[in-house]
Amino acid sequence: MNGRNMTFRPAVLLGLLLAFAAGCAKQSNEIPVGVYGSLTGTTATFGISSKEGIELYMDNVNQAGGVAGTKLHMTVEDDQSKPEEAATAVQKLIDQDGVIAVLGEVASSRSMAAAPICQQAGVPMISPSSTNPKVTELGDYISRVCYIDPFQGMVIAKFARQTLNLSKAAVLRDNKNDYSVGLANYFSESFHAMGGTVVVDEAYSEGDQDFKAQLTVIKQKRPEFIVVPGYYTEVALIARQARELGITVPLLGGDGWVSDRLLEIAQDALNGSYFVSHYWEKDENPAIQKFVTDYRARYNKTPDALAALAYDAAGVLVHSLEELNKSDPAGFKSLTGPRNAKQAAARAKLRDYINATKEFPGVTGKITLDAKRNAVKTATFLGIKDRQYEFVAVVEP
């Protein structure tokens, strides 16, 4: 027993030394930026799109010489679509990779798991596309570049009530998901206020395969449309099963539908349905077209709204870094150095610049953060026809 311990000790020491060396090795002249997202799991396209959007922006910046001559270094962690893994991923980015800012997540549940860690460590976190209001309430280091669910819920209600002229809604929400529960509630409130009624409110859990029991109940209440504020995998399966049960009314949803897998799974089941998104890829705005062309050239696919928001989140971060460099070059320099009080002060300043973002020209619209660090911007309504997306309307805040 003793002998075994003796042989193990040098190995352990060596391991510790290596870990220490790795910790020190980041003395490079690059600014370390952390990205976490769901590269695998039930919402894999969310993370992949976001990662690609950020990567595209940062590489463009680096090719143009970096931020004031300093390059950005991006470290990506996968959270497997699980909130607990999101917390671990961010902890690792901060402790081991020493990142000075974090970009992520799409899913509100996962952003809310990671945000307290960033707040505690004093590392600014910009969520590209988490829309639940609670996310930025977790601290002043947390901000986002997208609109929030009270607005999104209102937009869906208004569209159903005024554009489609419908008054009887069914809601099918994901009970395990902060985003879905929040959006379902905000929709119901707005819809009631506009004189509509929610005739039935059913629930499922993320990961479920079978929704026919809930859909049978919904069918019996004869709603004029069904609001499904969930994520794309479940939404597509729900749509298929609804059609199998002979439910023909349109489905309405939020930005959780944004994924190139949505129609691949749903096939024709979502024709005639509508959802809220953040941008429209065929918009003629030259900045949007440049982004779409660049993204296509690099990844060989059309960027979805989550890629566009991630691109903008990286943009807001880079813009704030430039501001920091203008006002405090020494503080800016400390971002490439070790973690110390000087760097903490610089990160606090960086946070202030992020939170003061005004009229930043993003591909998803002009980004201005309000006092609660939420972006106030337009929503884009998209429809689905013959397995193709089509533009319906832009809704002002």
Add this chain to the structure above:
Amino acid sequence: MQELFQQLANGIAWGSIYALIALGYTMVYGILRLINFAHGDIYMVGAFAAYYLARLLHAGGPDPSPLLAAVVLLGSMAICAGLGVAIEFFAYRPVRKSSRLTALITAIGVSLLLENLGIRLFGADPKFFPQLVAPKTVVLAGGVIVTNHQITVVVISILLMVALTLFVHRTRTGKAMRAVAFNRDAASLMGIPVNRIITITFAIGSALAAAAGVLVGLTNPKIEPLMGIMPGVKAFVAAVLGGIGSIPGAVIGGLVMGVSEYLVVGYISSTYRDAIAFVILILVLLVKPAGLLGRNVAEKV
């Protein structure tokens, strides 16, 4: 009323999947007194084997051929039969003489191994099962709507269960199986090749689980490496509910589970979907400790 019948129809289709998985649990338990926790994961492997076979054979697509669908189903069953036999040989046989607890923990280990191997090999993100049979809806009496997929599930399940019952009761191998289940040592003394019978049991049980996996892929076309956990647990409950070791018991248990799940989601709340399994289990075991069709045999201590 129509709503109730609709929920019942869907519940029966879903319950037949549980029944197919429960059969494997019950057969293995009957013979080895082992709860094979890896069984739910074999169901997962069955779905993935079919997924890759279908891609290999270009089955599925807009105009699928029923012949290829049958090949995919049988191929996946064969692959999983092999996997079940291998698991028995490498994992369970070496610990067969040890305490039952050892075997149980080995089974949990095999289950975790299959799940994580699945994540490694197939990836953690869900795959979309190809359309092996073109979807069609059928309106039954009373306005109840079912899909041809659901009908296929029920019909194939019934066929497999009837075949299994005939096999166990009408063939020599089946007779040997029952003998081994009754008393392994005595069966061995009578010249029954116990090891071969156990191998056959694992092969059949795993093939049934694979069939369940393929059928689930047909009706709910989303498969992922952890898809076997919950159905595995539910099917185990179904087997215990029906009386573990009893083949008709497993079928009845599976159907009870499927239907009650639908009724709970339809009339109470989807929150209790998974809880209901255990509530039913507790209630049945309070009244009939051996399960619905289980025999009450006092065990010698």
